[in-house]
Amino acid sequence: xxxxxxxxxxxxxxxxxxxxxxxxxxxxxxxxxxxxxxxxxxxxxxxxxxxxxxxxxxxxxxxxxxxxxxxxxxxxxxxxxxxxxxxxxxxxxxxxxxxxxxxxxxxxxxxx
Amino acid sequence: xxxxxxxxxxxxxxxxxxxxxxxxxxxxxxxxxxxxxxxxxxxxxxxxxxxxxxxxxxxxxxxxxxxxxxxxxxxxxxxxxxxxxxxxxxxxxxxxxxxxxxxxxxxxxxxxxxxxxxxxxxxxxxxxxxxxxxxxxxxxxxxxxxxxxxxxxxxxxxxxxxxx
Numbered sequence: 001x002x003x004x005x006x007x008x009x010x011x012x013x014x015x016x017x018x019x020x021x022x023x024x025x026x027x028x029x030x031x032x033x034x035x036x037x038x039x040x041x042x043x044x045x046x047x048x049x050x051x052x053x054x055x056x057x058x059x060x061x062x063x064x065x066x067x068x069x070x071x072x073x074x075x076x077x078x079x080x081x082x083x084x085x086x087x088x089x090x091x092x093x094x095x096x097x098x099x100x101x102x103x104x105x106x107x108x109x110x111x112x
Numbered sequence: 113x114x115x116x117x118x119x120x121x122x123x124x125x126x127x128x129x130x131x132x133x134x135x136x137x138x139x140x141x142x143x144x145x146x147x148x149x150x151x152x153x154x155x156x157x158x159x160x161x162x163x164x165x166x167x168x169x170x171x172x173x174x175x176x177x178x179x180x181x182x183x184x185x186x187x188x189x190x191x192x193x194x195x196x197x198x199x200x201x202x203x204x205x206x207x208x209x210x211x212x213x214x215x216x217x218x219x220x221x222x223x224x225x226x227x228x229x230x231x232x233x234x235x236x237x238x239x240x241x242x243x244x245x246x247x248x249x250x251x252x253x254x255x256x257x258x259x260x261x262x263x264x265x266x267x268x269x270x271x272x273x274x275x276x
Contacts, residue, residue, distance in 0.1 A: 031234050041238060042254035045227070046261035053268045071203075071240070072233035075226070 056083030
């Protein structure tokens with residue numbers, strides 16, 4: 001059984017996961033996540049869509065009537081139980097690989 | 113000679129009648145205005161408007177929550193009250209809204225409606241937070257730029273095995 005490749009852990013991807021993992025049970029909407037991680041609004045939907053397709057995230061519409069509230073409904077995202085566990089592992093591995101790269105880029109003693 | 117006198121008299125009479133009619137209409141309008149103002153003052157004493165509080169309009173376009181413009185219609189006279197911060201928070205600008213619509217149109221057909229509403233919701237939140245036309249346009253342009261990555265993410269098979 002071939003192992004599917006995991007998500008590409010770019011910096012925005014890691015930031016989104018960290019924001020969602022900060023309080024795994026809490027639902028957040030897109031702008032809220034952007035504000036939490038300091039990314040410009042409108043940049044995280046590909047990441048959210050990718051994680052949702054992978055089953056790490058689940059989303060739902062806000063339970064309000066747009067007519068009564070006078071504004072469109074928000075879309076709330078939350079990590080699934082399985083997704084939260086996988087996200088923790090992925091983040092740990094991403095951090096490890098970054099630190100490994102950092103060690104390898106150091107000049108080896110005696111060769112410089 | 114007689115005809116001239118008759119015509120002059122008729123003209124004078126018509127002029128006098130029209131003056132009386134105009135005066136009567138003006139008086140009636142003034143009375144209506146005074147009555148409406150009196151009712152409005154009574155209403156203002158009985159209700160205390162909070163910022164962003166909405167009174168459903170009697171006729172006219174619907175007033176949305178968060179819009180400090182409140183339209184009151186009392187009798188034949190309508191008033192527009194302003195409450196709250198003094199500026200008129202509105203929804204997204206048409207340009208940003210249109211671009212966000214195009215961005216959602218580039219997504220798979222099954223997801224268009226969802227993302228269209230989601231983008232509009234975020235634009236609305238941005239507008240409510242005080243984002244101007246430029247910031248709203250920037251948001252919509254980012255969505256447009258990210259339409260292809262979002263589309264490819266949405267086309268990926270759902271719930272695939274995703275061991276990191």
